[in-house]
Amino acid sequence: MSIRRTAPWLIAVAAVCLLGGAAPEPAATPEADQKAFQAYFKDRFPQVPFADFANGPYAVNAPMRKQWEDIMQFPPYDFALDEGKTAFETPFANGKSYADCFANKGIGVRQTFPYFDTKTGEVVTLDLAINQCRTANGEKPLPYQTGMMASITAYMAETSRDKPFDIKIPDDPRATAAYEDGKKFFYARRGQLNFSCASCHAGAAGQRMRGDILAPALGILASFPIYRSDWGSMGTIDRRFTSCSLQMRAAPLPPQDVQYRDLEYFLSYMSNGVPISGPGTRP
Amino acid sequence: MKTLLAVLMAWVLTGPARAATQADAEAAVTAAAQIESQAEPGNRWVPAEAALKAARSALIGEDWDTAAAQAATARALALRSVEQSKEQQTAWHDAAIR
Numbered sequence: 001m002s003i004r005r006t007a008p009w010l011i012a013v014a015a016v017c018l019l020g021g022a023a024p025e026p027a028a029t030p031e032a033d034q035k036a037f038q039a040y041f042k043d044r045f046p047q048v049p050f051a052d053f054a055n056g057p058y059a060v061n062a063p064m065r066k067q068w069e070d071i072m073q074f075p076p077y078d079f080a081l082d083e084g085k086t087a088f089e090t091p092f093a094n095g096k097s098y099a100d101c102f103a104n105k106g107i108g109v110r111q112t113f114p115y116f117d118t119k120t121g122e123v124v125t126l127d128l129a130i131n132q133c134r135t136a137n138g139e140k141p142l143p144y145q146t147g148m149m150a151s152i153t154a155y156m157a158e159t160s161r162d163k164p165f166d167i168k169i170p171d172d173p174r175a176t177a178a179y180e181d182g183k184k185f186f187y188a189r190r191g192q193l194n195f196s197c198a199s200c201h202a203g204a205a206g207q208r209m210r211g212d213i214l215a216p217a218l219g220i221l222a223s224f225p226i227y228r229s230d231w232g233s234m235g236t237i238d239r240r241f242t243s244c245s246l247q248m249r250a251a252p253l254p255p256q257d258v259q260y261r262d263l264e265y266f267l268s269y270m271s272n273g274v275p276i277s278g279p280g281t282r283p
Numbered sequence: 284m285k286t287l288l289a290v291l292m293a294w295v296l297t298g299p300a301r302a303a304t305q306a307d308a309e310a311a312v313t314a315a316a317q318i319e320s321q322a323e324p325g326n327r328w329v330p331a332e333a334a335l336k337a338a339r340s341a342l343i344g345e346d347w348d349t350a351a352a353q354a355a356t357a358r359a360l361a362l363r364s365v366e367q368s369k370e371q372q373t374a375w376h377d378a379a380i381r
Contacts, residue, residue: 028379028381033379033380033381036380036381037380040380183379184375185325187375187376187378187379188326188371188374188375189367189371189374189375189378190325190326190367190371192328192329192330192331192360192363192364194367196375196378198378198380202380245325246329249328249329249330250325250326250327250328250329251324251327251328251329251332253324253325257324257325259324259325
């Protein structure tokens with residue numbers, strides 16, 4: 001076969017390859033992402049029951065789980081639960097209370113946060129909703145990372161225990177954009193160490209990072225807020241995002257920054273079906 | 284004459300580097316800050332910010348050499364953080380679970 005006769009075939013095949021290769025990969029839907037995400041962790045940790053992903057590193061490391069079970073004889077977050085319950089039930093100066101701001105009077109609702117607010121076009125986390133409730137009732141907002149915010153969210157999480165994450169993405173392009181923003185934040189590398197959230201909590205989940213066992217991303221927010229021995233106090237999701245950023249030598253964003261809320265939205269949606277286990281405790 | 288030339292060359296080769304002037308230091312800090320601002324929030328590096336802060340402190344203290352040196356460090360780190368930001372605009376897709 002001469003080159004002259006072969007050339008048209010080669011050109012045709014090359015053109016098909018080029019055109020086919022150049023076509024952009026269709027964007028995955030949130031539903032497809034969630035299915036793939038959950039399958040990935042189920043495959044990685046076939047011995048872990050799905051609901052147990054709510055327990056983070058304790059689900060994937062037996063010695064650590066034993067220590068945790070011993071610690072849970074006297075949970076270190078108990079003081080925060082008491083404080084949070086008292087604050088939650090104490091009326092504001094205007095006579096109203098947190099119960100007036102939430103569905104079901106704020107009891108057993110943690111699993112529905114964060115949600116996408118179609119009025120404002122933004123993701124609303126439980127922490128943000130608590131402060132919105134406060135300011136709407138003439139109270140000062142609480143600091144986001146620790147203290148009373150952690151105590152109140154601890155109480156609200158405790159009333160929601162065992163209820164599976166039930167995060168919705170409404171049919172609104174802004175909601176999809178917020179989800180995609182959170183997804184990008186999770187997978188994009190940042191900081192001087194060039195790590196992404198996924199580097200530790202997907203690819204290296206269950207492995208050691210110095211003395212710590214890296215928690216799988218599936219269900220990772222189910223136990224928040226947490227008492228962390230490293231902190232010696234309670235901390236919210238904002239506090240964890242901040243410390244994760246610093247560990248990667250990336251400058252953290254302000255608490256409740258849009259990107260952090262979108263990240264929480266993505267991670268919580270990925271964890272739909274995993275039960276709330278908060279408040280939790282971590283080394 | 285040869286001896287004088289040798290001494291002169293030795294002084295040029297081994298002598299101290301030219302000290303930074305106020306103008307040098309201020310220009311270096313401005314350049315570093317300009318590059319640092321190009322990195323997206325959430326992609327800025329802690330050591331770059333720390334070096335820039337140290338450079339600004341040195342400017343206030345009129346320590347031009349330290350200011351210029353810290354600004355050079357900040358600039359180098361900030362450049363890398365900007366590169367990382369740009370690269371990750373698309374590279375993150377490859378890491379996504381699908």
